[in-house]
Amino acid sequence: MPTLLQSLASGQSVIAAELRPPRAELETSASMDAWIDTYHAVKSLTRGGTPVFLTDSAVGLKEEDNLRHLLINLGVDVARSGVVPFLTCKHPMDYCLAYADRAHQHGFDALVVLGGDKHVGPPRCVEHAWQLRDEIRRRVPDLALGGWANPHGNPATQVGHLLDEHATAEFYLTQIVSHHSADNVEAFLAEGARRGLTIPGMFGLFYYRSANPRTLDALSSFLPVPVEELKQEFAAGATPEDVCARSLRLLAEAGAKHFYISNLPLSRAAATLRTIVELAAAAA
Numbered sequence: 001m002p003t004l005l006q007s008l009a010s011g012q013s014v015i016a017a018e019l020r021p022p023r024a025e026l027e028t029s030a031s032m033d034a035w036i037d038t039y040h041a042v043k044s045l046t047r048g049g050t051p052v053f054l055t056d057s058a059v060g061l062k063e064e065d066n067l068r069h070l071l072i073n074l075g076v077d078v079a080r081s082g083v084v085p086f087l088t089c090k091h092p093m094d095y096c097l098a099y100a101d102r103a104h105q106h107g108f109d110a111l112v113v114l115g116g117d118k119h120v121g122p123p124r125c126v127e128h129a130w131q132l133r134d135e136i137r138r139r140v141p142d143l144a145l146g147g148w149a150n151p152h153g154n155p156a157t158q159v160g161h162l163l164d165e166h167a168t169a170e171f172y173l174t175q176i177v178s179h180h181s182a183d184n185v186e187a188f189l190a191e192g193a194r195r196g197l198t199i200p201g202m203f204g205l206f207y208y209r210s211a212n213p214r215t216l217d218a219l220s221s222f223l224p225v226p227v228e229e230l231k232q233e234f235a236a237g238a239t240p241e242d243v244c245a246r247s248l249r250l251l252a253e254a255g256a257k258h259f260y261i262s263n264l265p266l267s268r269a270a271a272t273l274r275t276i277v278e279l280a281a282a283a284a
Helices: 004-008 028-047 066-074 093-105 129-139 155-163 179-194 213-219 227-235 240-253 266-283
Strands: 015-019 052-054 083-088 110-114 144-149 171-176 201-206 258-262
Touching (some): 028 066, 179 240
Parallel strands (some): 110 144, 201 258
16 A cells, blocks of 8 residues: 555545544543554455545544554554554653654654644643654654644634744644635635645545534534534435535535545545545536
């Protein structure tokens, strides 16, 4: 399987999956079962050519060491080039640098380095993620590093962060967007084109499973959620796959080329992703 950077440079659209490791507080048996499900999802996705991102304390909850479990469970069945772990700054610096060392030593080609939510969980070891990427680059120069952008923010500011000489990123992921925020995505892309931003970006989509008010309200604490619009779509009979496919299609029409999809059901991640892609293509 090609590396993520090779795929992003291929000229073809890349659609990746973002999976979340089991929570650290799970009982041993439950944690084992959850990691078995995660392993099967990673295996089925990468065998189909889909890159997989594995998060690190994505929503402030302590998750198990994603790299440790990957090394234990993947064996030789999964190409390391198809898996890209996340690392946030919410660990001691020594841990972060050792994590990057381990990732490189065990054949991983890329690492996404993010700040992590300042409002929950442990403090960051540095103020900004670029500072950690800079430290990792000096220590492990062959590891491709991913950054972050938020199309919901000021386009000039967000593009400026990516163009900064200290950005230290070969690619970037974005905050979750949807077809309801297509205007923001278009503005971000236009600003990037105007200022000559050339590093590839992957736009985040969320697989909303329902319009349950409590769920959407909880999600709104961590990402921009178009609550009323989602309620209307589901009330009109749209399935979760329909909603996600609509975002994929309309944002591609807006100019976004690469995507990652978050919150796919572990037990059928590959099949669900395939359905979303097929629906988006059929409606194009």
